[in-house]
Amino acid sequence: MKPGSPAVGRRLQIFTGRAHPDLAERISAGLGTALVPTQARDFANGEIYVRHEESVRGADCFLIQSHTHPINTWIMEQLIMIDALKRASARSITAVAPFYGYSRQDKKHKGREPISARLLADLLTAAGADRIITVDLHTDQIVGFFDGPVDHLFALPLLADHVAGLTEHHRLTVVSPDAGRVRVADRWCDRLGVPLAIVHKKRDKDVAHQVSVHEVVGEVEGRVCVLVDDMVDTAGTICAAADALYDAGAEDVIVAATHGILSGPALDRLKNSRVSRFVFTDTLPTAAATGLDKVEVLSIAPLIAQAIREIFENGSVTSLLQDL
Incomplete structure (x- = not known):
């Protein structure tokens, strides 16, 4: 962190769910920080319990969870983890979803179908996410489903x-x-x-x-x-x-x-x-x-790590997209 940077005096904290911890480790290593320890386990009936083991009060939190199989379980875990951060007074919460689930359901092809990509955006916002980072959405229009900032990265x-x-x-x-x-x-x-x-x-x-x-x-x-x-x-x-x-x-x-x-x-x-x-x-x-x-x-980790750094330091994520 450079002296005089807007991020001086602020805390960057990186969290991961259980879906893809190896990627989260690579991202945190690229940022020169460690993942915040988190308890996560399932009750006998399948309900998910989560507790972050460090104070997040006033911190800028980035929660990494890729929506892999079983996709609904990991989406729910991410929502619960975001809720825990919000209720623990995090300064900001960024949901990092390298693969964004339900992205193929971005419009109605027939009558009485849902627009599930929009529903997931609403759920992340309702849980407390202020910002989204994702990679290669199925269609660009999904960016417009969020009311807050979306950093859409490309591989x-x-x-x-x-x-x-x-x-x-x-x-x-x-x-x-x-x-x-x-x-x-x-x-x-x-x-x-x-x-x-x-x-x-x-x-x-x-x-x-x-x-x-x-x-x-x-x-x-x-x-x-x-x-x-x-x-x-x-x-x-x-x-x-x-x-x-x-x-x-x-x-x-x-x-x-x-x-x-x-x-x-x-x-x-x-x-x-x-x-x-x-x-x-x-x-x-x-x-x-x-x-x-x-x-x-x-590995997409260096790109995501750089995006997180730019956001935390009030830099430009757009600069990462200039060679497209």
């Missing part, structure tokens, strides 16, 4: 620079797995200076996880194709897109995604896929737990 520079080092630059083509990811893929193209292709697909809205790939738009024959997405859940979409690229003559396919959710059949699909390499960040613990040689995990 694109981390992922793109790593992928660029895996093969010769002139052989790369960035591929969007569907029309909804074209904007993200276009940002990759701008950063890497490579061409864009799109896999045109149609999902059966009435049958879960059913995807029919129609055609590849763009030149992929003989190219190393980088399929980019914000998340890989059951891996059905991304593996079907990879098959379409190989069928169109791609020499190799690499998948790069921020969030490796990897639910249900995902592990088997990754293992049996023709994709040569899957690159994720550690926003979730699931990618590192696969044990597959073809899965690489890059």
Whole structure:
């Protein structure tokens, strides 16, 4: 902390829930501080008990909890931890959700459906969160669901620079797995200076996880194709897109995604896929737990740590986004 900094005389405290403590440890290490000890346990009926073991009165508190499986348990734990901080007179509370749950439910597709991403934003605010830090929301509009500040970070520079080092630059083509990811893929193209292709697909809205790939738009024959997405859940979409690229003559396919959710059949699909390499960040613990040689995990901790530092010192989080 520099003398004269606006943060001089204030206390920075970092907390973690039980969802992904390894990431929280890496973030706190990057800040040169230790995690505040917290008791957390479950009662016999599944209720969660939490107690922070140090005074938080007047402190700027950052609570890290990524919404991984079992997602509803960890969201509830984060809400309870925020409530405990608020009732203990914390100066400010920032909810750090590297992966923000329910982000795919950001609008109504049919009548009588919820907008669950908005509901989660309301719950975090009601619990006492003053601010949110998150990484690669499924859609940018979710930022508008919060009444307070939202620092929306992006893993694109981390992922793109790593992928660029895996093969010769002139052989790369960035591929969007569907029309909804074209904007993200276009940002990759701008950063890497490579061409864009799109896999045109149609999902059966009435049958879960059913995807029919129609055609590849763009030149992929003989190219190393980088399929980019914000998340890989059951891996059905991304593996079907990879098959379409190989069928169109791609020499190799690499998948790069921020969030490796990897639910249900995902592990088997990754293992049996023709994709040569899957690159994720550690926003979730699931990618590192696969044990597959073809899965690489890059740490998002330095980016989140720097964002926390900028917020605490009244700096500029926007400065972290200038190279997008």
